[in-house]
Amino acid sequence: MRPTQRVGAHRSTSSGGWPRWAILLAGLAVAIVLAAAGLFALDTLRPQAPPPAETQAPEVVDDPAAIDPSLDASITVLNSSGERRFAAAVGQALADEGWDVIATSVSTPADTTVVWFDSEDLAPVARGLVARLGVGEAQLSEGRLSGTPITIVLGPDAVGTAPSVEPHESMLPDPSQTVPAP
Known part of the structure; x- marks a missing residue:
């Protein structure tokens, strides 16, 4: 190198x-x-996520003439308010408007007004009755509570709110019968 x-x-x-x-x-x-x-x-x-669906208001039948004729929408009105003859007065007012009120009676005390119905088909009618009474709530029962598929239990909250008129003798309940509140 x-x-x-x-x-x-x-x-x-x-x-x-x-x-x-x-x-x-x-x-x-x-x-x-x-x-x-x-x-x-x-x-x-x-x-x-899909956009929230528009929630539709539940159906309300507040006109007795609009009730499907194939439905038995007969009504029993029970007085749980403590006011004398209140169920008869409310039952008479509803009957005068065309509702199928069959009976009125006295009930054991309850705190609030409830419209009981025994079939989902009657839910719109029960909601319409709540709207007409101006108080209470509609609830599905686990069977018939009275002799009719719809039972209105008037609590103290209905006094002064629910429509009432002087009842005819046919609407007055038998004082010896007291139906237990559901």
């Missing part, structure tokens, strides 16, 4: 590339951009 010949000339003393910190910074920027793009893609591909 010649002494004037350079050894290791294939190695360069200066680097012509990027500094290490710039490469790391560029890699970090690429990772952030890819992560953001992935999250955006996942968000757009995620199944979306």
